[in-house]
Amino acid sequence: MIQCTQRESEVLVLLTHGLSNKTIAARLAISAHTVRDHICCLLQRNGLSNRVELAIFASGHPWQIGGESEQPPPPEHIQRRDGGAAIRSIGHPLYL
Numbered sequence: 001m002i003q004c005t006q007r008e009s010e011v012l013v014l015l016t017h018g019l020s021n022k023t024i025a026a027r028l029a030i031s032a033h034t035v036r037d038h039i040c041c042l043l044q045r046n047g048l049s050n051r052v053e054l055a056i057f058a059s060g061h062p063w064q065i066g067g068e069s070e071q072p073p074p075p076e077h078i079q080r081r082d083g084g085a086a087i088r089s090i091g092h093p094l095y096l
Contacts, residue, residue, distance in 0.1 A: 001064050007038060011042075
């Protein structure tokens with residue numbers, strides 16, 4: 001289970017969609033340094049090494065925000081370009 005604050009969860013949602021720290025900062029009206037600090041806290045708290053691991057981990061585990069247990073936002077579904085069955089995407093460019 002991912003333990004996070006409300007603001008960390010907002011950063012995490014955008015991170016799982018593959019956005020850069022600078023873009024996340026602009027969307028949340030905070031500094032890129034603050035975004036980096038939130039990501040660092042999430043990495044340390046969950047024993048992860050980098051933002052890709054965090055994005056993958058976050059998409060497959062429930063979140064606990066401010067003491068309340070929540071499921072992460074549902075993954076987006078996309079249609080394969082070759083017309084095959086829909087596949088799950090965690091929203092990260094590496095998996096699209």
